[in-house]
Every structure is written in structure tokens, then in C-alpha cells.
Amino acid sequence: GQQLNQSPQSMFIQEGEDVSMNCTSSSIFNTWLWYKQEPGEGPVLLIALYKAGELTSNGRLTAQFGITRKDSFLNISASIPSDVGIYFCAGQLPLPAGNNRKLIWGLGTSLAVNP
Amino acid sequence: NAGVMQNPRHLVRRRGQEARLRCSPMKGHSHVYWYRQLPEEGLKFMVYLQKENIIDESGMPKERFSAEFPKEGPSILRIQQVVRGDSAAYFCASSPQGGRANVLTFGAGSRLTVL
Numbered sequence: 001g002q003q004l005n006q007s008p009q010s011m012f013i014q015e016g017e018d019v020s021m022n023c024t025s026s027s028i029f030n031t032w033l034w035y036k037q038e039p040g041e042g043p044v045l046l047i048a049l050y051k052a053g054e055l056t057s058n059g060r061l062t063a064q065f066g067i068t069r070k071d072s073f074l075n076i077s078a079s080i081p082s083d084v085g086i087y088f089c090a091g092q093l094p095l096p097a098g099n100n101r102k103l104i105w106g107l108g109t110s111l112a113v114n115p
Numbered sequence: 116n117a118g119v120m121q122n123p124r125h126l127v128r129r130r131g132q133e134a135r136l137r138c139s140p141m142k143g144h145s146h147v148y149w150y151r152q153l154p155e156e157g158l159k160f161m162v163y164l165q166k167e168n169i170i171d172e173s174g175m176p177k178e179r180f181s182a183e184f185p186k187e188g189p190s191i192l193r194i195q196q197v198v199r200g201d202s203a204a205y206f207c208a209s210s211p212q213g214g215r216a217n218v219l220t221f222g223a224g225s226r227l228t229v230l
Contacts, residue, residue, distance in 0.1 A: 042206050042223050105160070106157065
């Protein structure tokens, strides 16, 4: 099935460092979503983006919807130990006539933070 | 305002038995999605349902797996004659009918172990 290219696959950083991850696609999306999954839990929505060029922040997290509508990035500033988890991007293609709203997912970026 | 409720959280089955996983969507949500996640891997889409309708089952294995979302009651993911390879975390998500309907809210998952 269709998939987004998410990178990096994993990151191991020191507490206080900034983090950047991104997702790219060969297709145009009309929605980008960023989720975080902690061990043993389901993914939790961090940021939703709906317009090309949109830049949205949620605390220390900032995400942008690329101008080409084919990419998005997520930045985390001044990382802390509780940022540990897997970060997933997800996008939705422009709706076809059948109105199938299934999301396309990246494989995730695993983040480890060394205190 | 309860979120997406999944049960059981953990399920152990022997090979050949049946597994039934339940999902109650968020109040007011009419769309349910099931995903499978293997350890250290991303989310794999299985099926998308509205009340009494399967919208997209392109991610469901052709045999032994079925899903339903009846008019009353939770959505059920049913796995017949389980095999060891079915061991995974199964996540349910829901979304509302209109508006920014493609934003999914996930449950905490059901972890199936097949002995």
C-alpha cells in the first residue's frame, strides 16, 4: 500500500537538543497530521495541518505543511526525557468521489533522549 | 468525555482459537478504523467502517479476519483460528462524521499474544 517517507528512522539525542524530522510523498496531500506514541499506548495527536505553508506550534513542538503539499516537518525544541517515543506523520490525499478518508502513514521516527 | 475505549487490553489465545477485540468510538464519532502494529514497526491500516458499513477493507487479510460496526454496540475485530503471526497490538481509532473528519483519535490498543 501507499506509504510516506519519514526520516530519520531513529534519533538518539542529549536532553536540551533540538530535534527535526520530516515526511515526504510523491503525491499531494490536503492534510498532514503528526502523532506521538509512547510505549504501551496508542498514538496521540500532536499537531494537525490543513493548508499549504501553514506553520503551527504546540508548546515546544512546531510543524509545517510544505508549500508543495508533498512534505511536512516536525521540530521539537529543547528536548526533555518525556519526549521519548515514536513520532508518526500521516497524510490524507484529496478526497476522491468515494469519500474514502483513509490516512497514509509514515513508518515513524523513534526518539530517545539521554538525560 | 470518554475517549476511544478498547477491550480487552491484553488477550492470550492458543493457536486455532478465536480472538475478539472490541472498540467503542468516542461519543459522537461515526467512523471507526482498525490498525495493526507489530513490535518496532509502524501502523498498518486494516479496515475502515461506518455504522453497518465497511468503507475500505483493503488492509484486511483475506482469510480469518473480519470486522463489523453494528448499529448498536461496539465495533468488533474478529480473528478466527489464530496463528502465532497474529500476535500484535491492534489499535482502534475513530473520527467524526463532518468537519475536519480525518483527524483520528486512537484507543490504547489491544495486545494479542498467540501461544
